[in-house]
Amino acid sequence: MVTLLYFASLRESLGCSREQVALPSGNATVSSLVDVLRNRDGGWTEAFAPGKSWRVAVNQRMADLSTPVKPGDEVAFFPPVTGG
Amino acid sequence: MPRVRVQEQDFDVGRELESLTRGRTDVGGLASFVGLVRASNDGHAIQGMTLEHYPGMTEKALEDICAQAHARWQLLDTLVIHRVGALEPGDRIVLVGVASAHRGDAFEACEFIMDYLKTRAPFWKKEATAQGGKWVEARASDDVAAGRWKV
Numbered sequence: 703m704v705t706l707l708y709f710a711s712l713r714e715s716l717g718c719s720r721e722q723v724a725l726p727s728g729n730a731t732v733s734s735l736v737d738v739l740r741n742r743d744g745g746w747t748e749a750f751a752p753g754k755s756w757r758v759a760v761n762q763r764m765a766d767l768s769t770p771v772k773p774g775d776e777v778a779f780f781p782p783v784t785g786g
Numbered sequence: 787m788p789r790v791r792v793q794e795q796d797f798d799v800g801r802e803l804e805s806l807t808r809g810r811t812d813v814g815g816l817a818s819f820v821g822l823v824r825a826s827n828d829g830h831a832i833q834g835m836t837l838e839h840y841p842g843m844t845e846k847a848l849e850d851i852c853a854q855a856h857a858r859w860q861l862l863d864t865l866v867i868h869r870v871g872a873l874e875p876g877d878r879i880v881l882v883g884v885a886s887a888h889r890g891d892a893f894e895a896c897e898f899i900m901d902y903l904k905t906r907a908p909f910w911k912k913e914a915t916a917q918g919g920k921w922v923e924a925r926a927s928d929d930v931a932a933g934r935w936k937v
Contacts, residue, residue: 710838710910711921759908762843778840778908782924785837785868785909786821786880786900 704735704771709780712756716745725773732758733767735777755782788852788864792844794871797881806863806885813862813885817892819900825875827922833914835922837870837879840908844868847907855884855899859891866899868909898935905932 703722713719726734740750750756758765759778771777799820807813825832852864865883873879882899886892911922 707840709840709908710912714921759840759843762840762846764906778843780840780908781910781921783905783908784911784922784924785839785907786904 705776707778711781712779715749730771732765732769735771790845790848791867792839792870797867803883806865806883814887815889815892816885817896818883819896820878821880823873823875823877830915834874836872836912838910839870844908851899851902855895859895861886861895901932904928
């Protein structure tokens with residue numbers, strides 16, 4: 703299992719801030735995890751559609767589609783940041 | 787050592803900046819930046835905004851940005867305070883303070899920290915407008931500003 707976190711507009715559009723999911727079998731990466739999310743109904747397909755702008759962090763470090771994900775990891779999805 | 791704080795409450799700019807030089811005589815320049823909530827953005831009025839962050843990662847990102855500044859310039863101390871939660875026009879959002887022996891390093895490092903904070907630290911602004919809440923979109927100009935430092 704991994705913990706998924708969603709922030710800001712992504713959290714609102716998905717109606718979810720945190721969940722636990724099972725990892726895809728094999729050598730899981732952010733990419734294979736996103737494939738699972740994209741195959742869910744409704745807002746999930748839209749939010750993770752190709753070309754949509756989002757960022758990902760694994761264990762609180764910026765990551766990308768090729769970053770490996772292992773059991774117990776914390777994976778966070780969010781829009782481009784707008785602080786300052 | 788860089789000091790980083792993420793907090794809901796306001797901060798006292800004078801007291802915070804003084805903390806960078808208190809008890810030491812090697813500081814020759816202290817540069818600072820204070821970010822404030824504007825009452826309008828891209829031509830529409832703003833009644834207030836809410837700032838969200840990623841507890842844990844945000845602090846780490848700010849510490850990492852300060853560490854990069856320390857590696858690149860001759861700095862004696864750095865401070866970053868960023869507010870979260872509900873803010874109104876005129877409220878302070880962020881304070882960056884940089885102490886150095888000379889002004890050049892302090893000025894450049896202060897600008898670097900702000901540019902990197904705006905593109906790397908996980909904060910998100912949601913504006914309250916007459917038409918309802920609106921998440922602020924990232925600006926390409928901020929990426930350009932951060933890109934010129936080329937680390």
